Amino acid sequence: MYPGKWAAENPDKPAVIMADTDAVLTYGQLEDRSLRLANHMRAAGFEKGDHIAVMAENRFEIVEALWAALRTGGIITVVNSHLTAAESAYIVDDCDAKVFLLSTRLDTAAEVAAECPHVADRIRIDAAPEGRASEVFAGWGEYEAVLTAASAQKPEIEPRGDDMLYSSGTTGRPKGILPGATDLRIEDEGVPLIRMFTDLYGFAEDTVYLSPAPLYHAAPLRFVMTTHARGGTAVVMSRFDAEDSLAQIEKHRATHSQWVPTMFIRMLKLPEEVRGAYDLSSLRVAIHAAAPCPPEVKRAMIDWWGPVIEEYYGATEGIGLTVISSAQALEKPGSVGREGPKGIVHICGPDGEELPAGEVGVIYFESERTLFEYYKDETKTGNSRHPDHPDSWATIGDMGWLDEDRFLYIAERTTGLIIAGGVNIYPQEIENELVLRDSIVDVAVVGRPDDELGQVPVAYVQLAEGVGPDGEAEEIRAWLGESLARFKIPRDIHFVAKLPRTPTGKLVKRKLPDPGPVAARR
Structure with a gap:
């Protein structure tokens, strides 16, 4: 599903709420604006499989660009807005962006713009900076003007696209993670990621998802996408703040949220009277991932929020997933869960041989779905594959071990991550x-x-x-x-x-x- 379905049924329902300003993007607006941006891109020659890059602080335009890419069959790369200008420009260049959306509010905007003259379709979000910095935006389109001029006519066929986010490279340069190709259309309900998150965490039309993290990360971007696919509302914070996160849960009656352990730690360090001042009873699921969570921190969060804490272990590459509930985490402290949602876990030795329970080795996931590629890096792609099962087993280099019940524990990373x-x-x-x-x-x-x-x-x-x-x-x-x-x-x-x-x-x-x-x- 996609915003068009929900826009037809309830156009005034909030699709996105910006937590710091209470600004609302309705489903009707998201459908119209993403369609207009998609039609602008098509008119400029954008085709299925082409790439669009977006660099901005957390704001509506990232979500609009996401759905514009998804409904053109395009590949979207959201660039980390905290990188240096040179690092950002490298990603825009490396992903072969045909369209580049850049927020002029960013401190590095003028520098990045100066280093990306080769992108065919450059669009600035907000006014051009004043003074000499404005010169680098000469020839750039202005976002609102682009949307106004674009057609609002929905094409008969809209092939579904995907994201290509970047993972830092062990050789010093980050690499784009290109997902496997599909023949899906934007209205199809069989999108594996959306179906999986729906089954695991109950995303639905009544979901209110709180996102305290930057949208250039894989999990927040994909959870927002899942929320919209199911007709829910995403509440997006401009930046994480421990107490304000609690306030937003209470204010919006958030049902779902996604965190990293550092956020847990900072919320736990709030004074007791602050922690107890907010009603968090609306939370059904609080998902955490991205980094190891100390068992004592998870235990403290479960004591505070109840058994709503859910963890998954995976990667932007999307090769596999393990999940663990609050109850299981208390029984298996330190584990990141069991295999199942996206493939089977194998622990392998240096020659690829499978190791028994209790022994540490490289973590491979076996999956039937099409495997990812590192964009324009055949060597790194090849190194991620198992030597005996290159078409179905892949790794990101993590080390770990399985216990007798096949619960996975992370030991270390071969890359030194x-x-x-x-x-x-x-x-x-x-x-x-x-x-x-x-x-x-x-x-x-x-x-x-x-x-x-x-x-x-x-x-x-x-x-x-x-x-x-x-x-x-x-x-x-x-x-x-x-x-x-x-x-x-x-x-x-x-x-x-x-x-x-x-x-x-x-x-x-x-x-x-x-x-x-x-x-x-x-």
Whole structure:
């Protein structure tokens, strides 16, 4: 299903409510505006399988662009608005966007616009900046004018599209995750993701879904899509705030919500009188994913909110899923659930051999559905496949083990992935930047535990001969800030005489010295 069905039945029902302003996008408006944007794209030569990129803060236009892409058979990439201009422009270029929607409210908007002159159809959301920055938006369309000029006539056939979100690459460049092709139409009800979330979590016409996270992440974007496919209302926060999240649940009588463990931790740290001041009884399901949740945090949330806490383990790649309920989590603390919704779990050794219960290995999911591809990266795609079952078994590199009841536990990531507050950070990307600095001879980036974020990146740096550590940490951070998003910059920088490497040059991270006192903190 899609917004057109609900627009015909109840055009004035809110499809999206912006939590901070109470602004409402009705189903009638969502249907009309997404259709007009889709028709504009078609008139400009956009075809099934073409790509559209959107970069904006949480706002209605992301949702409108999502449905415009879905109803043209297009592929939408929502770009992380917290990246640097260079990082953002790389994604817009790499995804081969034929259409690019950019919010001029973003601090990096003018820089990104200047680096993306090659996109055929560039549309700015909001007014162009004043002064010299306005020059880079010369020739850009203006979003509202584009919609006004576009046809509101619905085509006879609307092939269904999909999203292509980006996962950071271990070689320093993020890669688009291209889903398998389908022959679905926009009105079809057999969309696997929507059907699965409906079966698991009961999304329906009376759903009120609270989204406290950025819509450039896979889960919020796809849960909003599922909410609209079922005729519910999505309440979108501009940013997460612990107390305001509770207030929004009470105000809108939210039935469904999606979180990362860091959000749980921050809400649990609110004073008792604040936590008890809000009525949360409307919640039926509070879903969390994206990062490991400490068992004691989950237990505290279940004690507070009741048995509505649900966890799933999966990935943007969509290769598989495990789920675990509140009751199961209390019986199996630390587990991320059992297989079933999207395939069978296999734990495999270094040669691909399947391991018995209790042994740690690489996690593969076996699925009958069409597997994803890493866009324009055959090598990375090939490395994600099982050597003996390349057409049906895939992995994202996580390590784990199954117990005797086939509950899955995550051990570590072969890629060294750092998950900070639900955001993926690959050490290699940071290391690749640091080694370019003349004052640095060798470097290693790892994650260290953090009470709120789960993990944060820290760096071990071997300085060049004659370079002292005084003031160097601050200079390194400032230098990194020119090329990397702030959340990727190491929280601590530890200067060491030499990094532990094997004769072949492989870094042995377990032999890194104990950090001891913080050497330098951002």
